[in-house]
Amino acid sequence: MMQDASNPIVADSDRLREIKSTIQRGDVDGAIRLARAALEAGQRHPLLFNLRALWLEREGRDEEALADLALAVSLAPEDPIVRNAYGLCLEKHDRLEEALAAYRAATDLNAGFAPAFFNLGRALEGAGELIAAEAAFERVAALDPRSAEPLGRLAMIASRRGDWPRARAYTLRTLAIDPNQPLAKRAMIAADMEVRDYPGAEAKIDALLADPRLGPFERRLAYGLRADLRHAQHRYPDAFAAYAESNRCAQVADGGKVAKGRTGLDAARWTEAYFSTASRWEPVGTPPIRTPDEPVIHAFLMGFPRSGTTLLEQVLASHPSVVSLEEKETLVDSALLFMTGSSGLDRLRRLGHGQRDELRQAYWNRVRAHGIEPSEKTLIDKLPFNALKLPIITRLFPEAKILFALRDPRDVVLSCFRQQFRVAPYTIDLLDTERGATFYAAYMSAAMLCLEKLPLDVHFTRHEDLVDDFDRRTREICDFIGLDWSADMRNFTQGPHLQTHAIATPSALQVAKGLNRSGFGTWRRYKDQLAAALPILRPWVERFGYSEE
Known part of the structure; x- marks a missing residue:
């Protein structure tokens, strides 16, 4: 699928106009068919590669989609729309730093391009760059003041940081635009729980879970809130069940993609196996x-x-x-x-x-x-x-x-x-306490062997x-x-x-x-809920000097 990027743009202007008109009518599938046909006929244009990449992603051919978008960027390095699409595809491949660079390039090219600022903020939030993420979402809110989601994300970031006045202010602004915005509702629930307004939090959680628009990821977050509420109410068996349901929703949202690859538990076991038979490494000369x-x-x-x-x-x-x-x-x-x-x-x-x-x-x-x-x-x-x-x-x-x-x-x-x-190779095993305990034991075994065999x-x-x-x-x-x-x-x-x-x-x-x-x-x-995990952890409890009871 990858083509020679040294060739220039070659595209029929009438065909491009037809594709753009098709997109404007809302017929994206039709535009994709026209773009694929044009590419098969030997034409080359960033719009064509962008549309075919969208089709390839739908088909699950992510590597080929990424190649098409890389080619589109090489053909139109000054096009912010292409850069933004490339960033989305890179992010899907967990190439976060490159995705951030693509989003930043898109925003540099067009300071009024709200979608690129939004994606930049979302990626920065995922990378833990909360202050930079806030700035990006503020920019989106200024460019598109009737959009609720950037304000909802600002509310959630404020709640993560424990800035409750700021979280409530963003929540009110968000709900004034969209009374059902899930992120803002979560922020308000977290604020209620901070001041121990448990009845208020309970009512909001019930309403949130009743929202038919919630996908698996949003339901995961809502069940997490319910679990935290039950914990605060000292209803520990109910809290554990809600945490388990939240983690089940996380796996559903992931679709099993992470579990199919090499996990942190695999890495720990592999490292442990290597150093269990290795001789001590000598210091560098x-x-x-x-x-x-x-x-x-x-x-x-x-x-x-x-x-x-x-x-x-x-x-x-x-x-x-x-x-x-x-x-x-x-x-x-x-x-x-x-x-x-x-x-x-x-x-x-x-x-x-x-x-x-x-x-x-x-x-x-x-x-x-x-x-x-x-x-x-x-x-x-x-x-x-x-x-x-x-x-x-x-x-x-x-x-x-x-x-x-x-x-x-x-x-x-x-x-x-x-x-x-976030569900990732090094966190997938933490969704279950028995698997989490197994991961902990393997991690510590590997780490202690490394510290024994390496000059550290x-x-x-x-x-x-x-x-x-x-x-x-x-x-x-x-x-x-x-x-x-x-x-x-x-x-x-x-x-x-x-x-x-x-x-x-x-x-x-x-x-x-x-x-x-x-x-x-x-x-x-x-x-009681940790019954399967406790025997796995017992050797490390003893080794690190903690009481059995």
Whole structure:
């Protein structure tokens, strides 16, 4: 399907006019048929490729659709409509950074093109860039003031950040345009629950679930709200059932696509299998020399999701000498090369200095692409699942410090089950507590074997200890990474870093409330429902020093 992009546009003007007229009449299928016929006749025009790509996507031929849209971009690089369509297709392929670049190009080409700004905002929201997403949705609202969805998304972002006055203001604006807008209703329900107006939240949830327009994804969100309400009402069996229904809806919405591929559990088991028989890796012969554009201190922060990594990152980010990355993929270039099988890890073990330096530079380029300037700073690169990339870290960054966050495994698995993560290879197994416990055990087995077999400098911090003895634990962490302790770290909920850096993970609201013990031992309320998961987690409960009861 891919064609020679060096050939110029060749299109019959009468045929193009006919296609455009057909689109204007609302007959998209007819326009697609005309475009396909024109392409088969040897004509070349971005509109033709764009329309055929739409048909290919409908047929499930996504790779061919992407190729057509790439060709359309090469033929019309100044066309914002083509760039926007290309971004949508890239996003469908989970190539988020490239999709963001395509949307930004479209908005640069046409500052009044509301669909591209909307897609940019939606993609930024998915990437956790909440402040930038807000700016994009505000732009859409200004360009199209009668559109409800961008305002509804602004309401949801405000509620995620715990900014309830702002969430209510956006909700009222949204519902004035569309009284049934689901996102705004969700934001209002969340605001009701924040002030413990449980009857009001209950009525709104019932009305939302009764809406026949709700698809599986929206129903997932609504059942999640019902589950949170039941939890707040101490109706724990009912809450667990609602969480399970929410997760079932998530799988329906995904259509089984993620489950068909390699999951995080698969990656953990593969890593565990490799290092269970591998001999200890020796340190690199000549360590890399730090250049002036690199950080003075470099630390990777990891741990299973919901283990307190966000709290610890925010505490460290409040230090005046620290810059941090909140869950941005930075090691993808190396992972594609080496995390592909035993032979890949064997090649990584023997990595030469030349290739190492190239991959280090690719890493720093990605860090800066995320808006972080690490030069002469302390960089905290936080990504929970980076524990499965410890082999890469030890070869590329032997000087880096490893911060490993721990929390009671039973609370971790339950909390993952209750969160509405985007369905992806590393979250699909968290939709069920038994599978989640199996993933946790495999992840920890792989991580502990890596830490045993690789020359790494690691410091473990239990979430509960950080909350109960904050100054002591933060001083220990600072001593470990070589950073002077700062009293600014006590003010992590109000630090200046939050003016430009919004917490995008599910931990945002908890972190905003500061240090609290409210989540400690939550698993006990769901002990019966966790019956299948608890035996799987017991070895790790004992290893990490948590009480059996």
